[in-house]
Amino acid sequence: MIRFVVKRLWNGALTLAALVTLTFFVMRLAPGGPFSKNRKLSPEVIANIEATYHLDEPLWMQFGRFVWGLLRLDLGPSTRFRDYSVGDIIASGLPYSLTIGFWAVIVATTVGIALGVAGALRRNGFTDYAAGTIGVIGIAIPIFVIGPVMQAVFALKLSWVPVGGWNDGWRSLILPVIVLSLPNIAYISRLTRTSMIETMRENYVRTARAKGIGEWRTIWRHTLKGTLLPVIAYLGPATAAIITGSILIETIFALPGIGRHFVDAALNRDYPLVMGITLLYGGLLILFNIATDLVRAWLDPRLRHDG
Numbered sequence: 001m002i003r004f005v006v007k008r009l010w011n012g013a014l015t016l017a018a019l020v021t022l023t024f025f026v027m028r029l030a031p032g033g034p035f036s037k038n039r040k041l042s043p044e045v046i047a048n049i050e051a052t053y054h055l056d057e058p059l060w061m062q063f064g065r066f067v068w069g070l071l072r073l074d075l076g077p078s079t080r081f082r083d084y085s086v087g088d089i090i091a092s093g094l095p096y097s098l099t100i101g102f103w104a105v106i107v108a109t110t111v112g113i114a115l116g117v118a119g120a121l122r123r124n125g126f127t128d129y130a131a132g133t134i135g136v137i138g139i140a141i142p143i144f145v146i147g148p149v150m151q152a153v154f155a156l157k158l159s160w161v162p163v164g165g166w167n168d169g170w171r172s173l174i175l176p177v178i179v180l181s182l183p184n185i186a187y188i189s190r191l192t193r194t195s196m197i198e199t200m201r202e203n204y205v206r207t208a209r210a211k212g213i214g215e216w217r218t219i220w221r222h223t224l225k226g227t228l229l230p231v232i233a234y235l236g237p238a239t240a241a242i243i244t245g246s247i248l249i250e251t252i253f254a255l256p257g258i259g260r261h262f263v264d265a266a267l268n269r270d271y272p273l274v275m276g277i278t279l280l281y282g283g284l285l286i287l288f289n290i291a292t293d294l295v296r297a298w299l300d301p302r303l304r305h306d307g
Contacts, residue, residue: 008293143180261273
């Protein structure tokens with residue numbers, strides 16, 4: 001097991017290094033720069049500013065400076081938000097994204113697994129069709145349609161929840177969490193249903209039933225373990241995507257998360273901020289994938305010996 005963990009961590013570190021390197025050079029090969037849109041400044045002033053941020057140096061030297069700062073946990077200053085470092089900007093927006101993402105993961109996982117199990121146990125019945133309908137709606141209708149519709153109905157028409165912002169406590173979380181959860185509820189419920197139907201046909205499940213231990217005990221002790229393996233595999237990258245916040249969700253509901261900073265940084269060529277958020281996204285994705293592999297290996301020891 002230790003060898004398995006070390007191998008996953010090493011592969012994750014190599015993947016993150018490749019992601020950082022690729023993002024660094026792609027950003028700088030794109031036309032323009034952080035200060036190219038500022039036409040009010042003279043070329044001499046722009047040259048001095050670029051020298052301050054070391055943008056006048058060769059690319060290999062800039063990359064080496066970035067890596068050295070990264071090793072010292074210093075992502076550098078933002079070129080878009082003056083007097084703020086990349087770490088300050090990420091620290092200010094990350095709690096909002098983490099809060100919404102955490103509750104969205106809880107809701108999506110709980111509701112999705114419950115609907116999938118109910119659909120598998122009552123195939124071709126009302127429960128199965130209802131779960132399937134929710135799944136189709138969650139997958140077919142995009143977030144940028146569901147979000148405004150729910151705002152119009154539940155916020156503007158019924159006044160049950162606020163339209164957006166972060167000034168109403170837990171009530172501000174309701175709509176963003178539901179909208180962010182819906183697509184994942186759909187995928188998890190469909191995946192759980194299919195996996196459970198296949199698991200219920202396995203020989204060890206039939207043997208458990210033949211022993212007469214009871215239907216619910218068979219499901220709880222034997223069926224769910226095999227059912228959750230593909231669900232956990234999906235939850236790894238899905239959790240990383242959800243918990244870091246959705247750019248669309250933060251835009252629709254005017255939330256001060258890091259997703260909006262990422263879009264703004266990319267449009268304005270804020271190299272340090274783009275690199276910092278990319279590093280965060282990539283690190284979380286790799287971390288949750290490793291955690292997923294460890295959980296699956298714990299549930300199924302055969303996976304520890306996979307390449």
